[in-house]
Amino acid sequence: MATGHIPEATVARLPVYLRSLTELAAAGDATTSSDVLAERAGVNPAKVRKDLSYLGTHGTRGVGYDVRHLTFEVSRALGVANTWPVVVCGLGNLGRALAKHTGFTERGFPVVAAVDIDPAITGTTVDDVPVHSPDQIAELVAAHGVAIGVIATPGNAAQETADLLVAAGVRSILDFSSTVVTVPDHVEVRTVDLSTELQILGFHLHQDLPPEVGKTP
Amino acid sequence: MATGHIPEATVARLPVYLRSLTELAAAGDATTSSDVLAERAGVNPAKVRKDLSYLGTHGTRGVGYDVRHLTFEVSRALGVANTWPVVVCGLGNLGRALAKHTGFTERGFPVVAAVDIDPAITGTTVDDVPVHSPDQIAELVAAHGVAIGVIATPGNAAQETADLLVAAGVRSILDFSSTVVTVPDHVEVRTVDLSTELQILGFHLHQDLPPEVGKTP
Numbered sequence: 470m471a472t473g474h475i476p477e478a479t480v481a482r483l484p485v486y487l488r489s490l491t492e493l494a495a496a497g498d499a500t501t502s503s504d505v506l507a508e509r510a511g512v513n514p515a516k517v518r519k520d521l522s523y524l525g526t527h528g529t530r531g532v533g534y535d536v537r538h539l540t541f542e543v544s545r546a547l548g549v550a551n552t553w554p555v556v557v558c559g560l561g562n563l564g565r566a567l568a569k570h571t572g573f574t575e576r577g578f579p580v581v582a583a584v585d586i587d588p589a590i591t592g593t594t595v596d597d598v599p600v601h602s603p604d605q606i607a608e609l610v611a612a613h614g615v616a617i618g619v620i621a622t623p624g625n626a627a628q629e630t631a632d633l634l635v636a637a638g639v640r641s642i643l644d645f646s647s648t649v650v651t652v653p654d655h656v657e658v659r660t661v662d663l664s665t666e667l668q669i670l671g672f673h674l675h676q677d678l679p680p681e682v683g684k685t686p
Numbered sequence: 687m688a689t690g691h692i693p694e695a696t697v698a699r700l701p702v703y704l705r706s707l708t709e710l711a712a713a714g715d716a717t718t719s720s721d722v723l724a725e726r727a728g729v730n731p732a733k734v735r736k737d738l739s740y741l742g743t744h745g746t747r748g749v750g751y752d753v754r755h756l757t758f759e760v761s762r763a764l765g766v767a768n769t770w771p772v773v774v775c776g777l778g779n780l781g782r783a784l785a786k787h788t789g790f791t792e793r794g795f796p797v798v799a800a801v802d803i804d805p806a807i808t809g810t811t812v813d814d815v816p817v818h819s820p821d822q823i824a825e826l827v828a829a830h831g832v833a834i835g836v837i838a839t840p841g842n843a844a845q846e847t848a849d850l851l852v853a854a855g856v857r858s859i860l861d862f863s864s865t866v867v868t869v870p871d872h873v874e875v876r877t878v879d880l881s882t883e884l885q886i887l888g889f890h891l892h893q894d895l896p897p898e899v900g901k902t903p
Contacts, residue, residue, distance in 0.1 A: 475889075480886055480889050480890075481882075481886055483885070483889065484879070484881070484882040484885040484886065485866075485879075485882065487885075488864070488865075488866075488879075489866065492865075492866075509866045546889070547885055547888060547889050547892065548888055548889060548891065548892025548893075549885075549888075551888065551891075551892055553884070553887075553888050553891055555884070561783075562782060562783035562786045562787070563783040563787070565779060565783070566778075566779035566780040566782070566783040567880070569779045570779070570780070570880060570881075572864055572880065572881045573880070573881060573884060575881075576881045576884065576885060577888065578881070578884045578888070616888075616891055617884060617887055617888075617891075640891070640894075641887040641888075641890065641891055643883050643884060643887060647705070647789055649705075649706070649726045657887060657890055659883050659886060659887060661878065661880070661883055662701070662702075662705075663784065663787060663789065663790070663878070664701070664787075664789045664790060664792075664793045664795070665698075665701040665702065666860050666876050666878055667770070667772070667790060667793065667795045667834060667860060668700070668701040668704075668764055668766075668793060669697055669698055669701065669876060670770075670834055670858040670860060670874060670876060671764060671765055671766075671768065671770050671794065671795070671833075671834075671858075672697050672700065672763070672764050672765060673697075673858065673874055674765065674768075674770055674833055674834075674857070674858055675764065675765025675768055676765075677857075
């Protein structure tokens, strides 16, 4: 069955369900419930049932969901059987961590190349990932069928890097640069700003302070 | 004005608005509009206006928002004037990148210490951040007033690390371990799974494939 339109918020939860299902299978569970999946995903059970209904999957009352079947359905929706080669742009601390992140390859996102402007490291490898100069992006994308560009450059190089990726035909960008990059409509950008997550935690800490402490000048 | 209840989705966008406002101020803009902020945040202008109304801030028709005033209001809501010390747990590639991430300190989240189980690195420093053993977490939290624990350990050490943080009194955890950790209700956990972001991009790439290619066995 081809999946119909799936809401963006549901898509964002599918990887979480898939991870939970993998853990449940590893623990020997043959069936599970929307309650279990809900707790692990941090949503309510009704939302889980709604999310999974978009995949055409409905649990059996009193039995729940078959773990193997559901794993298959979620994997299929996510296109897990496919492999999407990744290029990491910018090899500072974060870029190196991303280039070496084994979880990417395990889930179908092999890092096939990295680029950096530092001539001292182009031509070397980082954990078997070859490092090239940014002016080779188009060549790398063509040679490896790169599907996703990861931007881990300083903020002031992010737009230029995005432009090179887009010009090379990359349609999906994961941006860690803490800046907003502008791309054509056919390109999807997801932004991961590590400070944003801390600021959200900070907001809640701030709200919990007694009023006289929480007041800012 | 004390902020009333602000929806979680709005809270998540406040750091994005704050970043945009900082950039606009740096570019010399005295006023801005919900259109400009919306484009940078990737939402529609009505949502921006609604979000900002929770802060008690309304733009002036035909003029827009005063950049300085709005920066002040968003900062105040986020508690940006406060400083929330952070401990990074696990110094693999990602942990090292996080411990060295200058953006954290700049935004009020100084990394005051790191912990790792490797006795070869405890007692050393990573970019001036002292590295301790995990059994010192309680001591570190008390000594530095640690507000946020960052988990960058392998998945199989994440729960144990979370338990140590919670026992030490930490109420906010940012989890990069790709596992779901269980904590008491009074503790907030935000999960950043780098592979999840790639899987969401992969979903859209998958949807764009011609049906015969997109089919999975």
